[in-house]
Amino acid sequence: MLDSIITPDLFAAAIRIATPLALAAIGGTICERSGVVNIALEGIMLTGAFFGTAVVLATGEPWLGVIAAVVAGISISAVHAFASINLRSDQTVSGTAINLLALGVTGFLMKLWYGHPGTTDQIKTLGSVFNFEAPGGGVLAEVWRWVNAILFTHSPIVYLAIIIAIVAQWAVFKTRWGLRLRALGEHPRAVDTVGVNVARGRWIAVLMSGALAGLAGANLTIEQVGSFTENMTNGRGFIALAANIFGRWTPIGSYLASLLFGFADALQIKLQILRGVINVPPQFFQMLPYILTVVVVAGVIGRAVAPAASGVPYRKD
Amino acid sequence: MAVLELRDVTKVFPGVVANDRVSFSLEKGEILALLGENGAGKSTIMNVVYGLLSSDGGEILIDGEPVNMRSPRQAIDLGIGMVHQHFMLIEPLTVTENIVLGREPGRLGVIDFALARTRVVELSERYGLKVDPDAKIADLAVGMQQRVEILKALYQGARVLILDEPTAVLTPQEVRELFAVIRSLVDEGLSVVFITHKLEEVMAVSDRIIVMRAGRVVGETRPEETDDVGLARMMVGRDVVLRVEKPPSTCGDTVLAVKDLHVMGDRGLEAVAGVSFTVCAGEVVAVAGVSGNGQTELIESIVGLRKPTSGTVHLKDIDITHAGPRKSIEAGVSHIPEDRHRRGLVLQFDIAENLVLGDHRLPPYAKNGIMKPKVIAEMAEKRIADYDVRTPSVSVLAGNLSGGNQQKLVVAREIGREPMLLIAAQPTRGLDVGAIEFVHREVLAERARGRAVLLVSLELEEILSLADRVLVMYEGRIVRELSAEEADAETLGYYMTGGGGDKLAADGVVPVMGGQQ
Numbered sequence: 001m002l003d004s005i006i007t008p009d010l011f012a013a014a015i016r017i018a019t020p021l022a023l024a025a026i027g028g029t030i031c032e033r034s035g036v037v038n039i040a041l042e043g044i045m046l047t048g049a050f051f052g053t054a055v056v057l058a059t060g061e062p063w064l065g066v067i068a069a070v071v072a073g074i075s076i077s078a079v080h081a082f083a084s085i086n087l088r089s090d091q092t093v094s095g096t097a098i099n100l101l102a103l104g105v106t107g108f109l110m111k112l113w114y115g116h117p118g119t120t121d122q123i124k125t126l127g128s129v130f131n132f133e134a135p136g137g138g139v140l141a142e143v144w145r146w147v148n149a150i151l152f153t154h155s156p157i158v159y160l161a162i163i164i165a166i167v168a169q170w171a172v173f174k175t176r177w178g179l180r181l182r183a184l185g186e187h188p189r190a191v192d193t194v195g196v197n198v199a200r201g202r203w204i205a206v207l208m209s210g211a212l213a214g215l216a217g218a219n220l221t222i223e224q225v226g227s228f229t230e231n232m233t234n235g236r237g238f239i240a241l242a243a244n245i246f247g248r249w250t251p252i253g254s255y256l257a258s259l260l261f262g263f264a265d266a267l268q269i270k271l272q273i274l275r276g277v278i279n280v281p282p283q284f285f286q287m288l289p290y291i292l293t294v295v296v297v298a299g300v301i302g303r304a305v306a307p308a309a310s311g312v313p314y315r316k317d
Numbered sequence: 318m319a320v321l322e323l324r325d326v327t328k329v330f331p332g333v334v335a336n337d338r339v340s341f342s343l344e345k346g347e348i349l350a351l352l353g354e355n356g357a358g359k360s361t362i363m364n365v366v367y368g369l370l371s372s373d374g375g376e377i378l379i380d381g382e383p384v385n386m387r388s389p390r391q392a393i394d395l396g397i398g399m400v401h402q403h404f405m406l407i408e409p410l411t412v413t414e415n416i417v418l419g420r421e422p423g424r425l426g427v428i429d430f431a432l433a434r435t436r437v438v439e440l441s442e443r444y445g446l447k448v449d450p451d452a453k454i455a456d457l458a459v460g461m462q463q464r465v466e467i468l469k470a471l472y473q474g475a476r477v478l479i480l481d482e483p484t485a486v487l488t489p490q491e492v493r494e495l496f497a498v499i500r501s502l503v504d505e506g507l508s509v510v511f512i513t514h515k516l517e518e519v520m521a522v523s524d525r526i527i528v529m530r531a532g533r534v535v536g537e538t539r540p541e542e543t544d545d546v547g548l549a550r551m552m553v554g555r556d557v558v559l560r561v562e563k564p565p566s567t568c569g570d571t572v573l574a575v576k577d578l579h580v581m582g583d584r585g586l587e588a589v590a591g592v593s594f595t596v597c598a599g600e601v602v603a604v605a606g607v608s609g610n611g612q613t614e615l616i617e618s619i620v621g622l623r624k625p626t627s628g629t630v631h632l633k634d635i636d637i638t639h640a641g642p643r644k645s646i647e648a649g650v651s652h653i654p655e656d657r658h659r660r661g662l663v664l665q666f667d668i669a670e671n672l673v674l675g676d677h678r679l680p681p682y683a684k685n686g687i688m689k690p691k692v693i694a695e696m697a698e699k700r701i702a703d704y705d706v707r708t709p710s711v712s713v714l715a716g717n718l719s720g721g722n723q724q725k726l727v728v729a730r731e732i733g734r735e736p737m738l739l740i741a742a743q744p745t746r747g748l749d750v751g752a753i754e755f756v757h758r759e760v761l762a763e764r765a766r767g768r769a770v771l772l773v774s775l776e777l778e779e780i781l782s783l784a785d786r787v788l789v790m791y792e793g794r795i796v797r798e799l800s801a802e803e804a805d806a807e808t809l810g811y812y813m814t815g816g817g818g819d820k821l822a823a824d825g826v827v828p829v830m831g832g833q834q
Contacts, residue, residue: 176421176428183407183418190405193369194419194473195390308408316369 005270008149013269016154016224018255018262019161020045020216020233024240025247025254026168027212033172033249034205035185037311039095040080041213042237043102048073048217050106053228054113056123056221065123066157066218073214074207076102081206085199088313099237107230119229126155126223155223157215161255164212168251181205185307188314198314213237239293246296249307257296264289318381320345320508321366321397321477326375328358328365332709335361337532338375343477343508348499350523351512352552354749356707356719358532359512360402363479367399368392379477393419398470399479404462408455412448413437416469440468445501460491467498478502479510484518485747496522514552514749516545528552553751563761566785569598570633572769573619573738578628580614588614590793591628596738601760601770603784605777605809611793612773613655616742619771620652621645622660632738646675649737653727653744655773657720661727664716668708669697671715672730696733704729705755721752728759739763742773757783777806791815 024041031038038044052069056062076098083094111117130152135141172178180201183191188198216236221228239261246260247253268285319342328336336358343349351359364370366377368386376383379395386392392399406415413434422436423429437450446464454462463483470478480499484492499509499522513519519526520540528536528551536551543551550556573596582588588611596602606612617623619630621641630638632648640648654660662671673682673693681692697711706725708718715723724744732739741760745753760783764770774780780787787804789797789812797812 174427174430176423176426179410179414179418179421179428183410183414186407186409187405190407190415191418193367193389193399193401193405194469195388195393196419305409 004273005267007270008146010266010270011150011263012153013266014259014263015150016158016262017265018258019158020219020224020236021240021243021261022161022165022255022258023157023216023219024213024237025243025258026165026251027209027216028241028244029247029249029251029254030168030172030181030205030212031209032244032310033181033185033307034202035188035307035309035312035314036081036084036202036206037091037095038077038080038206038209039092039238039241040077040098040102041209041240042233042235043095043099044073044076044080044210044213045217045220045237045240046102046106046231046233047076048214049221049232050109050217050228052214052218053120053123053221054109057120060124062124062126062222065222066126066215069218069222070211070214073210073212073217075210077206077210077213080210081203084313085202085206088315091311091313103231106228110228110230117230120227122226123222125226126157128153129156129159155219157219157223160215161219165251165255172251182307185310188309188312192314192316202314213240216240235290239289242293242297245306261289261292264292319343319378320380321510322378322381323362323366324376324378326362326365326377327373328361328370329373335532336365336372339529339532339534340375341527341534341537343510345508346503346506348503348509348511348522348524350519350526351510351529352514352516352519352526352548353529354514354552354751355721355747357514357529357552359514359529360481361532362529363399363481363510363512366392367397367479390419393473393475396474396476397479398473398475398477400463400466400470400481400483402482402485404466406454406462406465408453410454411450412452412454412457412465412468413450415454415465416440416472418469420473436472437468440471444468444471444498444505446498459486460494463487463491463495464498467502475507477508477510479512481512482514483511484513484515492518516548516552516750519548520545530554549750552749563764563783566601566764567599567767568785569767571595571597572633573771574629574631575619576629576631578615578618578630579626580611580618580623581626582611582614587626588793589618589625592790592793592795593628594788594795594798596769596771598737598769599764599767600785601764601772601783603772603774603780603787604790605774605780605787605813606790607813608775610790610813612790613742615790616652616655616740616771616773619645620650620740646734651731651734651736651739653731653739653741655742655746657723657727657746662715662723665714667712667714668701668706668718668726669693669711671726672697672700672711672733674730676734700729700733701726703733704759720747721749724748724752724756728756732759732763736768738769738771740771740773743775744772745774745776745779753779777809780804780809781806789813 024045028038028041048069051072052065055068056065080094080098083089084091107117114120132148132152135144172181180191180196184198184201192198220232243257243261244254246257268288271285272282322342324340325338326336327338339362353359361370365372366386368389368391377386384395416437417433421428422432434450441448446468448461448464448468454465483495487495503509511523523540526538526540527534530552576593578589578592579587580589592615604612614623618625625638629636632650635648637645637648658664676682677688682689694711701708701711704725706722706729708722715726718726728744744756744760748756760770772783781804785801787799787809788795789809791813799808
């Protein structure tokens with residue numbers, strides 16, 4: 001029983017499922033570090049997923065789709081940036097509006113362009129980057145089989161996400177941009193008084209979060225599913241926000257927290273095979289990642305302190 | 318030639334002229350004090366100089382060259398540094414990170430943290446401003462944080478340093494250190510503008526004094542040419558009584574009786590350890606003590622904000638020990654809290670709303686649970702006139718008033734309620750001489766009306782000028798009771814710092830006092 005649950009593909013699935021969460025969570029981290037709360041990650045991801053699919057459907061080129069998803073993510077996050085930075089509107093309201101807007105616009109364009117709601121046709125996807133030969137027998141070969149299955153069966157954005165987590169971590173804590181970013185989310189007036197442009201810094205951060213959430217959407221459609229379905233993000237943007245909090249507003253922390261959510265999700269899929277053995281409805285297992293989210297956000301596993309000025313519009317005088 | 322010169326600089330906020338043709342100059346190597354009441358426009362004019370606010374007229378000259386100051390960046394580039402009243406430091410970041418922010422050393426956007434640290438250490442040694450470059454700001458004491466602010470300005474290449482109310486948050490010891498630092502900066506060739514409303518500081522540290530009132534420069538003098546009284550007169554525009562006169566007290570019935578009160582503090586330790594005293598009608602009883610000796614908890618338990626663990630509080634014949642704030646107000650207790658922002662006012666509410674708080678559900682201000690805005694507005698108009706709250710209208714948000722006017726607002730509400738007992742906790746904190754005089758007069762007027770007043774203050778001067786009796790609190794107990802005649806600064810200071818405790822015990826004197834003798 002257990003060895004049919006604990007298999008290499010359980011861990012591989014955890015990494016795969018974690019990828020869109022992690023990308024959006026790192027986006028959320030950068031955005032909140034600058035002082036802007038981005039609950040629009042869900043909608044941005046959905047927008048990226050849709051336009052990515054649409055471009056692949058039109059051109060047949062998966063990589064063009066990825067670029068389109070990122071551009072779409074940046075574009076829609078610009079709305080959030082304008083509302084929360086320039087208009088100083090409530091960031092939760094603006095984020096919610098974008099989530100609803102994304103849901104409506106993608107559903108509308110589905111019908112307009114493809115003539116039906118629901119799911120698009122299948123698209124050409126990006127497959128596994130590596131394709132290593134399986135060696136012969138022995139213990140080493142078994143170890144290799146596990147390592148290969150867990151680490152070397154993934155599509156490009158999965159690896160890109162890991163690279164982004166590491167680079168972003170370095171950038172946030174070691175570069176000029178990163179220091180200013182961290183300062184912005186804590187005390188924007190202090191940043192203003194040393195002559196750094198607050199609005200510009202926040203704009204860049206929000207657009208970066210849009211790019212990352214858009215990329216997350218591309219991973220969902222162009223790498224994982226191979227088609228777009230209405231509301232297919234299904235709360236991933238919100239789980240990503242939780243991962244960002246659990247990851248203590250750090251890129252690598254966000255990645256690792258996403259991995260935990262990914263594992264919980266992969267596990268619940270596996271556990272559904274227990275259906276015939278013990279009498280538990282599958283919905284119970286499907287709840288697991290969300291219960292984990294609530295537990296994490298409620299601060300059960302250690303409290304984290306958010307950037308002090310996160311969510312607070314900056315007014316010069 | 319002046320390093321900084323202002324010619325007719327004007328700044329207008331909607332409805333208010335904050336600075337009206339302000340002109341003065343700062344010479345190289347000079348300490349210039351900018352003196353004025355709260356709201357006189359001192360900070361505003363310097364924020365204009367620093368590029369945080371744009372001016373609406375006039376000229377700013379640096380080294381004789383007119384400049385159009387548009388941003389702090391430009392001011393920094395021109396050698397102007399400013400230490401703000403509320404520090405511009407980022408608490409989770411280190412000292413070094415805070416100092417180099419905006420001008421980080423490094424290549425291709427990557428910060429050279431080692432070089433940054435070295436530069437900070439060099440600066441701190443050069444100017445004698447010792448500070449740990451790796452400490453997080455949140456872990457530093459306020460005086461230390463101020464050093465970081467000064468170092469930040471120096472790192473940015475400041476030749477002119479503007480200090481906005483730098484002593485407001487410092488202990489007397491830290492103030493002395495700051496003055497030494499200022500003098501050493503001037504010796505190194507810097508020029509300093511020192512914004513303050515405290516007369517003794519101006520006399521102690523400045524070379525020259527510019528006095529501002531209501532947005533205008535009203536005078537210029539030097540410390541050797543004037544004194545406290547002269548400065549106060551220039552600042553307020555009339556003769557100011559630095560110590561209010563009062564007739565002898567006429568002690569009536571006992572209004573407040575506190576008996577063997579024990580109260581826990583926030584850290585789970587007993588903050589008030591068995592305190593008993595009474596206050597009678599027409600009397601001001603002051604609680605003296607160094608901050609943190611249980612005064613705050615004592616007051617909070619009397620007004621119902623904190624539950625005592627044992628003991629009783631009686632207002633006349635009513636037991637208010639467990640009354641809670643609402644019943645306590647209804648019983649006739651008014652409370653001027655020590656922190657007007659945290660407990661005294663709702664800054665996002667307007668003046669009328671703040672004035673009615675506490676009575677907002679009672680007639681005549683409300684009927685059947687619905688407030689009557691017209692009645693409230695009329696009351697508010699009357700109160701702001703009576704208590705001289707300077708504001709264009711009663712619909713201005715409390716947060717937009719100056720500190721002195723905010724405090725007058727709290728005083729207006731609490732005294733306007735006509736209480737039996739007035740509790741005033743540090744009622745003049747952060748106020749300038751004119752406003753202090755006003756609050757003191759109001760407190761004594763309450764006394765003259767036959768009300769009981771319990772005053773808590775950290776300022777000995779205030780206690781000595783208002784109190785009929787002084788209770789000295791030390792480590793949660795009343796260690797000494799002194800009559801107004803017995804009390805002087807030296808005696809109070811002695812008991813406040815724990816002096817006499819052993820002697821009292823040796824003499825078999827129970828260090829708990831009560832009642833009138």
